[in-house]
Amino acid sequence: MLRETTISASTSTPTPTLKGRLDRFFEITSRGTTWATEFRGGLLTFVTMAYIVILNPLILGGTPDVSGHSLQGQQVAAVTALSAGFMTVLFGLVARLPFAFAAGLGINSFLAVNVVKVLTWQEAMGLVVINGLIIVLLAATGLRRLIFNAVPPQLKTAITVGIGLFIAFIGFVDSGFVRSTNLSSPPVQLGEAGSIATVPTLVFLVALVVMGVLMARKVKGALLIGIVVATIVAIIAEAIFHVGASGPKNANGWNLTVPQLPTSLVSVPNLSLVGQFDLFGSFGRIGALAAVMLIFTLVFTNFFDAMGSMTGLARSAGLAKEDGTFPRLQSALIVEGVGAVVGGGTSASSNTVFVESASGIGEGAKTGFASVITGVLFLLAMFFTPLTQVVPLEVAAAALVVVGALMVVQIRHIDFHEFSSTLPVFLTIIVMPLTYSIANGIGVGFISWVLIRSLAGKAREISPLLWIVAAGFLVYFARGPIEAVLPH
Numbered sequence: 317m318l319r320e321t322t323i324s325a326s327t328s329t330p331t332p333t334l335k336g337r338l339d340r341f342f343e344i345t346s347r348g349t350t351w352a353t354e355f356r357g358g359l360l361t362f363v364t365m366a367y368i369v370i371l372n373p374l375i376l377g378g379t380p381d382v383s384g385h386s387l388q389g390q391q392v393a394a395v396t397a398l399s400a401g402f403m404t405v406l407f408g409l410v411a412r413l414p415f416a417f418a419a420g421l422g423i424n425s426f427l428a429v430n431v432v433k434v435l436t437w438q439e440a441m442g443l444v445v446i447n448g449l450i451i452v453l454l455a456a457t458g459l460r461r462l463i464f465n466a467v468p469p470q471l472k473t474a475i476t477v478g479i480g481l482f483i484a485f486i487g488f489v490d491s492g493f494v495r496s497t498n499l500s501s502p503p504v505q506l507g508e509a510g511s512i513a514t515v516p517t518l519v520f521l522v523a524l525v526v527m528g529v530l531m532a533r534k535v536k537g538a539l540l541i542g543i544v545v546a547t548i549v550a551i552i553a554e555a556i557f558h559v560g561a562s563g564p565k566n567a568n569g570w571n572l573t574v575p576q577l578p579t580s581l582v583s584v585p586n587l588s589l590v591g592q593f594d595l596f597g598s599f600g601r602i603g604a605l606a607a608v609m610l611i612f613t614l615v616f617t618n619f620f621d622a623m624g625s626m627t628g629l630a631r632s633a634g635l636a637k638e639d640g641t642f643p644r645l646q647s648a649l650i651v652e653g654v655g656a657v658v659g660g661g662t663s664a665s666s667n668t669v670f671v672e673s674a675s676g677i678g679e680g681a682k683t684g685f686a687s688v689i690t691g692v693l694f695l696l697a698m699f700f701t702p703l704t705q706v707v708p709l710e711v712a713a714a715a716l717v718v719v720g721a722l723m724v725v726q727i728r729h730i731d732f733h734e735f736s737s738t739l740p741v742f743l744t745i746i747v748m749p750l751t752y753s754i755a756n757g758i759g760v761g762f763i764s765w766v767l768i769r770s771l772a773g774k775a776r777e778i779s780p781l782l783w784i785v786a787a788g789f790l791v792y793f794a795r796g797p798i799e800a801v802l803p804h
Contacts (some may be wrong), residue, residue, distance in 0.1 A: 321759040323636075329602055332683035333779075337668065339428035339508050340672075341412070341414055341758060342685045343412065343683055344683055344685065346636075347592060347683055351685070353679070353680040353681065353682055354414075354681050354682070354685040354686040354689070355685075355686070355689055356536070356537050356540055356676075356679050357414060357469065357676035357677065357680055357681025357684075357686040357689075358410040358414075358681060358683075358685070358686035358687065358688065358689025358690040359540060359677055359689060359693065360543070360572060360675050360678075360715070361414070361416045361672065361673050361675055361676030361681070361686065361687075361688075362538045362689070362694065363538070363642070363688045363715075364414070364543075364672045364676075364692070364715050365400075365418055365670055365672045365673075366673040366707065366711055366712075366717070367585060367698065367707075367709050368400065368419060368421075368670075369397050369400075369676055369694075369701065370572050371394050371421075371494070371572060372392055372393070372418075372419045372424060372664065373387075373390070373392040373396065373397070374572070375424045375425055376392050376424055376427070376428055376663075376664075377389035377391075377423075377494050379428045379432060381433075381435065381437045381440070382432060382433060382434055382601075385436060385437060386437075387437055387589065387663060388465075388586075389587060391586045391587075391589045391663075392663070393599075393666065393701060394550065394585035394587055394589075395541055395663055395664040396419055396664045397509065397585070397694050397695065397697040397698040397701075398585070398590070398664070398669060398695070398698055399417075399418075399419065399555045399655075399658050399667050400416070400417055400418040400664075400691070401661050401691045401693075401694030401695035401696075401697070402658060402691070403418075403651075403654070403655045403659075403667045403691070404417045404418075404687050404688075404690050404691030404694060405687070405691030406651060406654070407648070407652075407655075407669075407684070407687055407691075408684035408686070408687030408688040408690075408691060409684060409688065410509055410644075410648075410651050411644045411647045411648040411651055411684060411696070412649050412683060412684030412790075413635070413642070413643070413684055413688060414629075414673060414677055414682060414683060414684065414685065414687055414692040415625075415631075415648070415669045415670075415673045415678055416669070416670050416687055417628055417655050417667045417668060418667060418668075418670050418693075418694075419503050419659055419664045419665040419666065419667055420618070420621060420665065420666050420667065420668040421661075422753060422754075422755065423444070423617055423618065423665055423666045423795040424615060424665035424666075426613070426614075426617065427440050427444070427665060430555055431443070431576070431610060433701070434601070434602050434606075435598050435602065436596065436601075437592075437663065437704070438592055438594040439593075439597040439598040440593070440598070441593035441594075441597040441660045441661070441664060442550055442593045442594045442596065442597060442598060442660065443598055443607065443610055443614060443660070444593075444614060445593055445595060445657050446611055446660075447611055447614035447618055447654075447656050447662035447666065448617050448618075448653050448654065448655070448656025448657035448658075448659070448660060448678045449657060449668065450611070450615050451618055451619060451649075451652070451653030451656055452654060453613060453617070453653075453679060453732060454653070455646060455652070455653050456636060457649040458646070459648060460619070460649045461646050462647060463623075463781050464640075464645070464649070465622060465639070465641070465642070465740045466781040466782045467623075467640070467762075467782065468620060468737075468765065468782075469638065469639055469640060470638035470730055470731065470740075471740065471741065471744060471762070472627050472631075472639075472728050473631070473640075473726055473727070473729050473741075474635070474740075474741040474742075474744040474745050475623075475624040475627050475754075475757070475761070476627060476631045476632070476743050477630055477723065477724050477726055477730075477750070478624075478744050478745040478746070478748035478757045479624060479628040479631045479671050479723060479748065479754060480628070480721070480722070480724040480726070481724060481746075481749045482486070482671070482673070482749045482752075482754060482757075483613075483674065483719060483720045483723070483751075484716060484719075484724075485672050485720075485749040485752075486713070486716055487714065487716030487717040488713070488717065488754075489750070490709050490716075491517055491520035491522070491525055491571075491709075491710045492507065492508070492514055492516055492517040492568075492570055492571065493506070493517055493520060493521075494507075496557070506695055507566065507615045508567070512744050514529045514559075514568040515553050515554075515557050515559045515568070515569050515709045516562075516569070516571065516708065517554075517710065518548075518606035518710065519546060519549055519665060519708065520546075520711070520713055521714075522546055522549055523542055523545075523546030523549075523710070523713075523714035523715075523716040523719060524718070526542040526545050526546060527539055527542035527543075527718045528718065530542060536680075537679065538679070539678060539679055539715050539718060542714065543707060543711055543712070543715060546711040546714065547707050547708070547711050550575035550710070550711060551576060551577065551706075552577075554574060554575050554576055555572070555576070556684060559574070560574060561574050566693065570708050570710065571648055571709045571710060571761050571802075572708075572709045573706070573707065573708045574780045575706060575707070575708040575711075578702035578703060578706060579702070580702050581697065581702055581703060582702075582783060583700070583701045583702065584699070585664075585698040585699060585701075589662060589663035589664075590662050591661065592647075592663050593660055593663065598610070602657075606799065609795060609799055610700070612791070612792070612795070613795055616636045616758050616788065616789070616792045617755045618656055618666055618668060618753060620739035620755045620758045620759065621668060621754045621755050622649075622652045622668045622669050623733075623758070624755075625668070625670070625673075626642070626649075626652070626669055627670040628671065628723060628726075628745050629639050629673055629674055629677060630642035631723075631726055632719075632722060632723050633677045633678050633681070633682050634682070635682065641664070643779070654669070655668055655669075656669035658684060671754075672716065672719075673690075674719040674722070675715045675718075675719050676690065677719075678718065678719045678722050686771070709781075736768050736769050736774060738763035739764060739768065740761050740764040740768060743757075743760045743764050744761030745757070746756040747760045747761070758789075759789035759792060759793060762782060762789055763787045763789055763790060764784045765778070765782070765786075766778055766782060766786040767786075788798055
């Protein structure tokens with residue numbers, strides 16, 4: 317009996333350690349990554365995205381609504397960091413994917429430019445919350461996944477490639493490497509008057525070269541090292557040349573952030589905007605039809621921007637299957653909808669997956685642990701706002717260009733033999749950067765796919781859901797004329 321007990325004890329399964337349980341939870345080993353790689357990836361994603369804490373207040377803050385009320389910049393900065401941190405940690409723990417969240421640039425601009433002309437900020441944020449609840453419902457019922465699965469593989473890959481060009485173009489514009497000519501033709505040009513003559517753009521090029529060389533040599537932490545090195549160069553350059561911030565009288569200045577050592581490290585966040593939303597006030601102010609039209613626009617932008625971003629990021633991380641799906645897809649879609657609810661509820665604007673997460677993925681991140689790191693850093697950023705202003709946007713822009721290059725290589729998976737699919741794929745890719753919108757590229761791609769493929773005799777191959785979504789995009793693109801005829 318004693319012998320049996322001894323044998324039983326010796327063959328029992330050992331109790332897993334905390335590190336082992338965490339490894340299985342985040343799938344660190346099974347996805348072929350390491351804790352150090354995930355930490356670096358999460359840190360790099362934060363550094364690349366930290367600009368949103370500065371940019372979102374510039375977009376939302378100071379813009380008066382229909383009643384003349386404006387959101388205060390410091391308050392917006394605090395809730396921007398709070399909502400981004402909360403949602404990114406939540407996503408990392410639930411979906412366990414290396415995607416970070418923050419206030420979506422498309423929707424915050426739409427709110428500031430269009431919505432608050434007819435609504436108060438509280439009413440506008442109420443619409444964002446409703447938009448989020450609709451997206452959560454679509455995801456929870458499985459309808460959002462059905463739409464996701466209805467998208468042909470060629471279009472999913474095209475979305476990835478288009479996002480790569482889009483974020484690279486963002487990097488070129490943010491750095492001043494590409495600038496508007498303020499003419500109808502050509503609309504853009506190289507640098508200032510066709511030449512690279514500004515210190516910030518030169519720093520961008522230094523960052524781009526350093527990152528490119530380190531990536532080519534397969535140096536671990538290449539993008540993060542490049543950002544640190546280029547930021548030091550930027551601080552030295554600013555100390556010598558006193559470039560200053562970009563403005564009406566200083567077109568050659570730094571975009572958003574002047575690289576200099578902060579005078580203070582800690583600031584107390586003002587979270588008074590949390591809960592300042594009016595769920596149904598918009599219906600009484602502008603009428604049900606007009607309010608529904610605004611919600612429709614928000615849902616379409618949120619829905620397909622996120623779908624495109626997640627598809628591209630999953631492929632970039634090597635986590636997507638051939639059909640574009642990835643682990644815990646439904647959980648990811650539900651949490652993404654929650655991001656809109658949280659963003660509206662905090663007045664930070666709808667929070668969604670950021671394509672800048674590709675910078676951390678480019679560093680090797682493959683799990684939700686990287687997202688947890690990014691989210692915690694955003695929460696800390698509420699208290700250390702001065703530190704987020706050290707890295708200039710021009711340096712972060714170089715990382716976006718490198719990551720864009722990494723995403724564009726997915727084009728090799730697209731079959732270009734049939735022109736009935738080639739043209740929709742091309743339109744999907746090219747419309748994103750040219751219109752500065754992921755949703756626009758997806759919409760044009762869907763509509764052209766349905767029209768061209770069906771007229772080419774391949775209508776039976778098109779999912780009925782794709783027809784419905786394409787019809788919805790037609791309404792989305794015609795929303796301006798539709799809104800104009802609606803009663804106010």
